Amino acid sequence: SQTIHQWPATLVQPVGSPLSLECTVEGTSNPNLYWYRQAAGRGLQLLFYSVGIGQISSEVPQNLSASRPQDRQFILSSKKLLLSDSGFYLCAWRRDAYEQYFGPGTRLTVT
Amino acid sequence: GQQVMQIPQYQHVQEGEDFTTYCNSSTTLSNIQWYKQRPGGHPVFLIQLVKSGEVKKQKRLTFQFGEAKKNSSLHITATQTTDVGTYFCAREETGRRALTFGSGTRLQVQP
Numbered sequence: 125s126q127t128i129h130q131w132p133a134t135l136v137q138p139v140g141s142p143l144s145l146e147c148t149v150e151g152t153s154n155p156n157l158y159w160y161r162q163a164a165g166r167g168l169q170l171l172f173y174s175v176g177i178g179q180i181s182s183e184v185p186q187n188l189s190a191s192r193p194q195d196r197q198f199i200l201s202s203k204k205l206l207l208s209d210s211g212f213y214l215c216a217w218r219r220d221a222y223e224q225y226f227g228p229g230t231r232l233t234v235t
Numbered sequence: 236g237q238q239v240m241q242i243p244q245y246q247h248v249q250e251g252e253d254f255t256t257y258c259n260s261s262t263t264l265s266n267i268q269w270y271k272q273r274p275g276g277h278p279v280f281l282i283q284l285v286k287s288g289e290v291k292k293q294k295r296l297t298f299q300f301g302e303a304k305k306n307s308s309l310h311i312t313a314t315q316t317t318d319v320g321t322y323f324c325a326r327e328e329t330g331r332r333a334l335t336f337g338s339g340t341r342l343q344v345q346p
Contacts, residue, residue, distance in 0.1 A: 156332050167338040168278070168323065175332055183333075214277055220332055223268060223280035224325070 126151035130215050130227035137234055143188075143202040145230050147215030150196065155217040157198040158224070159190055162212040174198060210234045239326050241337030249345050254311040256340035258324035265327050267300060267307040268334065273320040281309075314344045 127150045137143060149155055159171040170183045172190035180190050187206060191199045198215055210233050218224040240259045248254055258267065266285045270278040282291055284300035284307060291298045295318075297310045311318055321341045325334040 158333065165341070168336040170333055170335070173331075173333050181331070181333075218334075221266070221327065223283060224270075224278075224334055225280070226277040229277050 126217075126225065128215060128217055128225055128227040130213075130230055132230060133228065134231045135233070137205050137232065139207055139234055140204045143200070143205050143209070143232070145200040145213055145215075145232075147198040147200075147227055148196055149198075149217045152196070152217070152219075154195060156220065157192060158216040158218075159198065159200050160214040160216065160226075162214060162229075164211070168214070172200070205234045207234050239324055239335060239337040241324055241340055243340055244338065245341045245343070247343040247345065248314050250316060251313050254314050254318070254342055256309050256322050256324075256342075258307045258309075258337050260305050260326060262305070264300075264304050264307075265329075268325045269298060269307075269309055270323045270325060270336075271320050272323065272339070276320075278323060311342075314342070316344050316346050318342060319344050 129148045131146060156175050158173045160168045161171055162168050173181050174192045177192055177195055188202050213230045213232055215227040216224050242257050246254060266283055268283045269281040271281055272278040282298050284298055287304050288302045289300040295312045299308045307324055309322055319342060321339040323339045324337040328335050
């Protein structure tokens with residue numbers, strides 16, 4: 125069966141510090157991968173998605189970036205965090221036209 | 236991206252009452268998916284509707300897809316406290332391998 129891992133579960137970072145969130149998927153190959161951000165009590169904002177290694181589509185201009193160095197690994201990064209980067213970051217994978225599976229998420233607080 | 240409007244934003248019901256959330260699009264949908272996010276958790280896939288006029292049931296949950304494939308609804312009969320959470324609809328993005336999520340309906344059930 126397929127499993128999606130995200131870490132860390134929670135993170136508190138000062139403004140201006142770098143960020144690296146990692147997501148890995150097991151049990152499937154060549155998945156579509158996604159990064160979402162959810163502000164408290166709000167909806168899901170698609171940040172990046174990837175249909176293959178090295179292929180990244182950016183949805184919202186911001187100080188975040190994403191990379192896919194391996195088929196089942198998706199990384200979200202920032203060189204300098206802003207207060208507005210606080211939120212719940214969710215990684216997800218899916219096959220085209222099928223359901224999407226979300227990881228457990230990372231709660232990021234930028235102080 | 237193409238938007239989906241979801242209403243209501245929030246609903247508070249007494250346990251045993253019914254609940255309905257609606258998802259509307261200005262353009263025809265190829266399919267619609269529904270997800271549930273428990274408080275503090277990540278979204279979990281519930282169902283996908285593909286055919287015009289389709290109705291699917293999962294125990295107390297009834298999902299409908301409109302005849303024109305521009306709207307969908309989720310109805311919960313006799314709510315229970317376990318139904319608490321936020322319900323999202325999601326549409327396929329034409330030309331992109333990504334889902335666009337509605338803003339969600341937060342359901343609170345009073346025991």
